[in-house]
Amino acid sequence: MKVFISRFRSLFLVLLAILFAATGITGCSSGGGSSDLAKTDSGEIAISLTDAMGDFGSYTVDILSVDLTMANGTQVSTLPITTRIDFAQYTEMTEFLTAAQVPFGSYTAASLTLDYQNADIQVEDENGQYFKITEIQDASGNPVTTLTITVNLENRNHLTIAPGILSHLALDFDLKASNHIDFSDPANPVLTVDPFLVADVDRTNGNKIHKVRGLLEEVDVDAGSFSVILRPFSSALSDNHTRYGIQSVLTDSETIFNINQESLQGEEGLQALAELDALTPVVALGDLEFDPLVFRAREVYAGSSVPGASLDAVNGYVVKRSGDVLTIKGAGLMRKGTDRVFHEAITVLISESTLVTREFSTDAWSKDDISIGQHVMVMGTLTLTDEGSLELDATEGYLKMLMTCVRGSVISK
Structure with a gap:
């Protein structure tokens, strides 16, 4: 028998990677400031989430918001709707969350708001048995409903969005440092959440595979690319709204395609993708490249090959x-x-x-x-x-x- 094994980074981190492409696209979403920005006043932002291995079988919570704070105090909201995520599943990859638009300017802080009220958190004990956490508290012992985690963007992590400049902001939410589990009552463990978040501006962070999930918008065979209407994590692969944004995906001769259980490669696979109906479920795994910023797919799944699409x-x-x-x-x-x-x-x-x-x-x-x-x-x-x-x-x-x-x-x- 053959076993497919790879090593992984032994870091207990949740990485929120935010990629800013200041391309002068009309519009933005903001709170506490004007949303009627001129065409030259906003740029595109792609936000992705990841995690690293811990002792959780599931760490499923709702993301209520991902906000950026400008130097003038204006808060810019980048998440269009509440989104459910299981952080425990993102140990080996980063998934695109949204492709929003933000104003040009200087940003001094970023914040992530999580809702634990309908959380599904399963923890493994020393015997390998999973228990569902039903009691979640903060460091003061108060029941947790929602938590907002904020990190300042200053010094070497200063973030400025300007025309033609691409930036990469990584927010590291340390799961192991942020969560303590009390097994005093083995059948009813208690989770204490004391969030720990750090930021790092790094354009070349490419340690993990990136994932794009959503619905097929269109295919450009001549350009070797296709576009995806984003549906992150386990969002429904149904209606055609574009609130999460649209992500372009590049392919090449090495890209592997699995379309309706058929394996293809390179241009042959892209041609087969082009024959599918618009809004067909699609998942692409690949890498971010910089100068210019692009997402290049190593592997593409479409149709019935996408988990939860038809099977x-x-x-x-x-x-x-x-x-x-x-x-x-x-x-x-x-x-x-x-x-x-x-x-x-x-x-x-x-x-x-x-x-x-x-x-x-x-x-x-x-x-x-x-x-x-x-x-x-x-x-x-x-x-x-x-x-x-x-x-x-x-x-x-x-x-x-x-x-x-x-x-x-x-x-x-």
Whole structure:
């Protein structure tokens, strides 16, 4: 058997990467100041979120706002609507959250407001068992409903938006430092949140894969590009509103496409993408490049190959295999047309007919390449068994082997 494993950075960070492209696009969204800005007074801003590995199976909260404060005190809101995110899932990549527009000028602070009232936070104890956190408090012991985390942008992190200048702002929310779990009552752990946030202006931060998720707007085969109406995280892949903005994606001869379970590469894949209807679900994984600022895709998924588009999907780790029956632990479940939810374990059925692929690979793979410990995304049909447990039938479905992280301590060299 072959195991797809990569190392990861052992940082317990949530990274909020904000990319500003001051391109003179009309309009902006702001609070405490005028929203009727002239065409030359605003620039485009792309905002992305990520996380790093911790002890949480799920850290799902609602993002109420992402705001920037100008030197004159004007607050500029960059998030169009409340957005739900599971920070625990963004350990190896950064996902674009919104492509907004902001005024030119100097910015002195950034803030992130999180809503914990409908949070789904699952924590793993020393025995590997998950518990849902029901009691969340701040450092003073008060129940937490919402938290606003603010960081000043000064000195080397001074941020100025000006015509033709691209900037990159990273906000690091340290999950391990910001969260303390009390297991005094093992069955009812208590979470204390004392948020810790730092900022860094760095145009070359490219340590993680970036992700664009949404609906296909249009394809330009001659330019080797396509545009995506953003639907971040687990937002519904349905209506055609553009409140999150539109992101352009570049491709090249090395870009791998998986369209309706068919693998293609380069221009052939882009041609197939161009034949799809507008508003077809699409996900692109790739890298940010600077001078000029562009997003270049390594891999593109479209149609039924997108989790939750037309098939139910499970994301987690194989902890047990008995023939063609897999047990997936720490499973994120995405039903067709619904938000992602967490389940401790889900049974998955596979067969010779299951299409098996590996992330960033065009090689041939089969069910025999799936090992215990492998991180997988599986798509099929979810059912409830007679025993009351969840089972995903992927015997005619699709399984993708993802990058699998290994954690531990070096005990000898």
